[in-house]
Amino acid sequence: MLRVVDLSSEGLHVAVHRGFLTVRRDREEVGRIALDDIGGVIAHAHGLTWSNTVFTRLSERAVPVVLCAQNHAPVACVWPVAGNHLQGARLNAQANAPRPLAKRIWRDIVVAKIRMQGSVLASVGAEPGAFAMLARKVRSGDPDNVEAQAARRYWQALMGPDFRRDRAAEGANSLLNYGYTVLRATLSRAICAAGLHPSIGLHHANRGNAFALADDLMEPYRPLVDRAVYNLVQDGCLDVSSQAKSALAALTALDLLAPRGMSPLHVHAARLAQQLAGRSCGAEDDFDLPVPPEPLTMAGLARRGDAT
Known part of the structure; x- marks a missing residue:
């Protein structure tokens, strides 16, 4: 699989030299890749x-360059316009993907999310049995909205009977908002780098949502944020402090198991987006949705000594 180059350090100069992309800091080379x-x-x-x-050399090879804002969410993308048969094919295939294909993929995403929710509940000592049953009930496109049925059971079982998921509320809700923002940015970057358009969703279809596809693909990862926030709250952290932000951002480096092996969440997301691009173009690639981590791993999320 082709590699995604992530430029996240300050004060870098990027250039091309003899067929390599080079990265320098203070005139000293710190990395290169063919x-x-x-x-x-x-x-x-x-x-x-x-x-x-x-930009010209990358465009000649149909490589997209994604530019992100301070919150790490994509704001622009340099799209090659010449010699870009692969890029055009992916965008056309994505826009014209058959609805049955999108519905099957959405079913798989919902099943993975519900199973992850069940594992989160089991890791905190709650009863997860109903979630295995709910996952088996999901049909193509989730016409019965099993996802919402699971959510109604999930939040009170995880956070307590008085908890309500409210994006405008403070405390645990504000921590969830920040964690989801980190996750959404991670998936958005992966989608753009895979040559897909982030506004063309599988299930989410709000015209005002520029990153609908990211909202689709992040669903199986959301419960990991939930468990991290649960840990922060248990440790007495109810504010979106710099320490809490660091702890939640660290989730992008969490090692996740998939059929092709263990990899950090951000690499897993990049592979998932590449596989979706392949499926849109008719390939029979696997779709490596995340497997729930072990309970001990979940218990340690956002607990790195400086998260409270």
């Missing part, structure tokens, strides 16, 4: 400088 091995470039650091050759 242009032909790059599947996408993501830039979300301050003070980056580029040579124009970077």
Whole structure:
């Protein structure tokens, strides 16, 4: 699989030299990668400088360059316009994907999310049995809205009978908001780097949502944020402090198991987006949705000594 280059450090200069993308800091080279091995470039650091050759050489190889804002969410993408048969094919295939395919993929996503929710509940000592049953009930496209049925049981079982998920509320809700924002940015970057358009969703279809596909693909990962927030709350952290932000952002490096092996969440997300691109183009690629971590791993989320 082609590699995604993530530029997240401050004060870097990016250039091209003899077929390689080079990265320098204070005139000292800190990294390089062959242009032909790059599947996408993501830039979300301050003070980056580029040579124009970077964009032309990457565009010649149909490599998208994703530009992100301070919150790490994509705000623009440099799309190649010449010699880009793969990019065009992916966008056309995504826009014209058969509804039955989208509905089957959405079913798999919902099943993975419900199973992850059940594992989260089991890890805190709650009864997870109903979630295995609910996961088996999900049909193509989830016409019975089993996802919502699971959510109604899930939040009170995890956070207590008085808890209500409210995006405008403080405390645990504000921590959840921040964790989801980190997750959404991670999936958005992966989607853009895979050559897909983030506004063309599988299930979410709000015209005002520029990253509907990210909202689709992040669903199985959401319960990991929930468990991390549960841990923060248990440790007495109810504010979105700098320490809490760091702890929640660290989830992107969480090692997750998938059929192809263990990898950090952000790498797992990049692979998932690449696999979705392949499926949209008719490939029979696997769709490596995340497998729930062990209970001991979940118990340690957001508990790194400085998260409270």
